Amino acid sequence: MNIEGQIRIPSGCAIAAVISKEGKKMTGEKIIEAMKPMHDRSNGLGGGFTAYGIYPDYKDFYAFHMFFNDRSCRKNCEVFLKDRFEIIKSEIIPTRKIPSITDEPIIWRYFVTPLRSMLASYQIDENEFVARTVMKINSEMPGCYIFSSGKNMGAFKAVGYPEDVGVFYRLEEYKGYCWTAHGRYPTNTPGWWGGAHPFTLLDYSVVHNGEISSYDANRRFIEMFGYKCTLQTDTEVITYIMDYLIRRQKLSLKDAANVIAAPFWSTIASIKDEEEKERLKFLRTVFSSLLITGPFSIVFGFNGGLMALNDRLKLRSMVVGEKDDKVFIASEETAIRVMEPNAENIYAPSGGEAVIVKVKDGAI
Amino acid sequence: MLINAENMDFKTLNQKIRECGNECHIIGCCGQRFIGSGMNDKNIVIDGIAGNALGAYLNGANITLNSNAQDAVGDTMNEGTIIVHGSIGDAAGYAMRGGKIYIKGNAGYRAGIHMKEYKTKVPVMIIGGTAGSFLAEYQAGGTIIVLGINSNGKKIVGNFPCTGMHGGKMFLRGNAEDIVFPGNVCVKTADESELKQIEPEITKFCNIFGYDAKEILNSPYTIITPDSKNPYKQMYVAN
Numbered sequence: 074m075n076i077e078g079q080i081r082i083p084s085g086c087a088i089a090a091v092i093s094k095e096g097k098k099m100t101g102e103k104i105i106e107a108m109k110p111m112h113d114r115s116n117g118l119g120g121g122f123t124a125y126g127i128y129p130d131y132k133d134f135y136a137f138h139m140f141f142n143d144r145s146c147r148k149n150c151e152v153f154l155k156d157r158f159e160i161i162k163s164e165i166i167p168t169r170k171i172p173s174i175t176d177e178p179i180i181w182r183y184f185v186t187p188l189r190s191m192l193a194s195y196q197i198d199e200n201e202f203v204a205r206t207v208m209k210i211n212s213e214m215p216g217c218y219i220f221s222s223g224k225n226m227g228a229f230k231a232v233g234y235p236e237d238v239g240v241f242y243r244l245e246e247y248k249g250y251c252w253t254a255h256g257r258y259p260t261n262t263p264g265w266w267g268g269a270h271p272f273t274l275l276d277y278s279v280v281h282n283g284e285i286s287s288y289d290a291n292r293r294f295i296e297m298f299g300y301k302c303t304l305q306t307d308t309e310v311i312t313y314i315m316d317y318l319i320r321r322q323k324l325s326l327k328d329a330a331n332v333i334a335a336p337f338w339s340t341i342a343s344i345k346d347e348e349e350k351e352r353l354k355f356l357r358t359v360f361s362s363l364l365i366t367g368p369f370s371i372v373f374g375f376n377g378g379l380m381a382l383n384d385r386l387k388l389r390s391m392v393v394g395e396k397d398d399k400v401f402i403a404s405e406e407t408a409i410r411v412m413e414p415n416a417e418n419i420y421a422p423s424g425g426e427a428v429i430v431k432v433k434d435g436a437i
Numbered sequence: 438m439l440i441n442a443e444n445m446d447f448k449t450l451n452q453k454i455r456e457c458g459n460e461c462h463i464i465g466c467c468g469q470r471f472i473g474s475g476m477n478d479k480n481i482v483i484d485g486i487a488g489n490a491l492g493a494y495l496n497g498a499n500i501t502l503n504s505n506a507q508d509a510v511g512d513t514m515n516e517g518t519i520i521v522h523g524s525i526g527d528a529a530g531y532a533m534r535g536g537k538i539y540i541k542g543n544a545g546y547r548a549g550i551h552m553k554e555y556k557t558k559v560p561v562m563i564i565g566g567t568a569g570s571f572l573a574e575y576q577a578g579g580t581i582i583v584l585g586i587n588s589n590g591k592k593i594v595g596n597f598p599c600t601g602m603h604g605g606k607m608f609l610r611g612n613a614e615d616i617v618f619p620g621n622v623c624v625k626t627a628d629e630s631e632l633k634q635i636e637p638e639i640t641k642f643c644n645i646f647g648y649d650a651k652e653i654l655n656s657p658y659t660i661i662t663p664d665s666k667n668p669y670k671q672m673y674v675a676n
Contacts, residue, residue, distance in 0.1 A: 110467050110468035110469075110488070111468065113447075113470065337596075340596060343617070386546075386570075386571075387545075387546045387569070387570065390507070390508050390526055390527055392526075405468055405486075405488070405489070405507050406486050406505055406507060406526075407467055407468030407486040407507070408468070410467070410486050411467065419505060419524075420524075421524075421526065421527075421545050421569075423570070423595065424546065424570065
């Protein structure tokens with residue numbers, strides 16, 4: 074079977090997200106329901122979820138969610154991991170056997186912490202150490218794939234429709250303050266488990282509806298900084314761009330949004346506030362290779378919040394709504410109404426307008 | 438006839454609509470696409486959220502939606518009326534070639550993209566609130582009216598309206614002085630005879646949504662039309 078990288082995959086898709094600003098926990102049931110009316114946006118070749126706040130008992134440890142092709146891949150990988158990490162717990166991620174999800178790889182979960190001696194010898198912090206480990210395993214260890222690597226969060230993804238993927242992973246048993254979801258419509262690929270959304274690195278996750286025209290320009294730039302785009306799905310590069318801009322360049326979310334969905338020069342020229350104009354000029358000039366063109370609507374998740382963003386031309390749909398402590402985001406209003414029939418302040422953000430929602434300080 | 442659309446897929450729903458006679462009231466609608474597509478001689482009332490491509494290829498039926506609409510309402514519609522008692526998503530009236538769309542609230546991006554007309558077939562879209570960017574992109578015919586009701590001083594149209602417009606007309610309530618238009622269109626204050634053309638449409642809009650037509654009409658309107666027989670002049674080639 075050809076996997077991605079050997080085959081090109083333009084994609085449609087559905088996204089949805091919910092976050093409680095009060096940090097109140099929700100099971101995965103609501104977000105699974107939200108994907109149902111958007112069923113026709115996917116074609117059964119990929120579905121996935123990200124959940125934040127689900128591992129409170131292990132919140133100080135990185136949670137690695139991994140796919141292995143077979144037992145020997147897992148054994149080899151564990152030897153590699155044990156050299157670099159203290160493994161606090163390792164277990165199979167519980168799943169349900171259902172007819173709609175087949176051919177699953179071995180799906181395992183590790184709670185780990187980097188060995189202090191390794192950090193000292195590399196002279197890097199633990200996030201950077203974990204990020205490098207993820208890149209190394211995903212690019213150099215065939216049959217092994219880390220698809221989630223953050224603290225107190227996790228990604229769950231598979232080949233199938235999202236509502237089935239949610240049942241498969243027993244998401245009703247997890248409780249998180251923030252959930253994101255994705256249904257995939259790759260039109261030109263057999264699809265494989267690693268190619269489903271979300272794409273994550275550390276606690277950053279991206280679900281994406283769209284098709285990035287600038288993928289290769291973005292990839293060439295980001296690979297100069299140690300990121301390896303091994304999956305050749307466009308969405309992967311968004312995750313690495315966000316990690317680069319936010320964790321390594323320490324940009325604010327708003328600045329990062331203005332880099333990847335920068336306004337047109339003509340729009341910048343018409344801005345009257347000189348300081349704002351200079352800020353936008355600076356970001357477009359310094360990070361010109363990280364402008365993402367082509368259609369996208371994304372939800373970018375991180376510990377403590379999320380950001381929703383459309384491409385600057387708004388070539389994909391995205392709707393936002395609110396109710397009490399919760400904010401809802403989805404490709405279609407109907408998905409929001411399923412999660413909360415009485416959602417208020419429904420609106421469609423403009424192209425390039427970042428919607429940033431953070432959980433109240435101290436609520437988590 | 439009442440149709441409960443809960444947990445019904447779009448094919449079944451459209452089948453029920455076809456079978457239900459001339460009067461059709463759908464309740465519990467939850468994102469089903471293509472409702473009423475290609476239909477004629479029917480009055481369809483919808484409660485709940487209608488999915489994408491509501492009334493696509495509509496051929497004479499009347500659709501009333503008592504909530505917000507999603508994307509691509511009236512895609513390529515030929516005849517009939519769509520009334521939306523809320524806001525509408527992107528690409529409303531995409532390539533419509535006849536019929537009317539009345540929107541109480543705001544429109545998303547690309548409303549009226551490539552709307553066209555031929556002889557007696559002249560589509561009309563009225564947006565009660567504001568419209569997003571790329572309004573009337575490549576407009577080739579028909580009439581688009583934006584009223585900006587409850588816009589609270591904000592621009593009533595986003596960026597890049599009328600890009601590639603080469604036919605039809607657009608009317609904006611107010612003087613549109615904060616809106617930047619491309620070089621391929623003429624922008625001027627509508628004169629009395631031009632206003633006469635849209636008066637019946639605006640009156641009908643006000644009757645539907647309960648506005649005072651006198652008040653809405655008592656304002657300057659800006660009319661935008663393509664400025665030459667060769668609208669691509671300077672856009673692609675220097676001829």
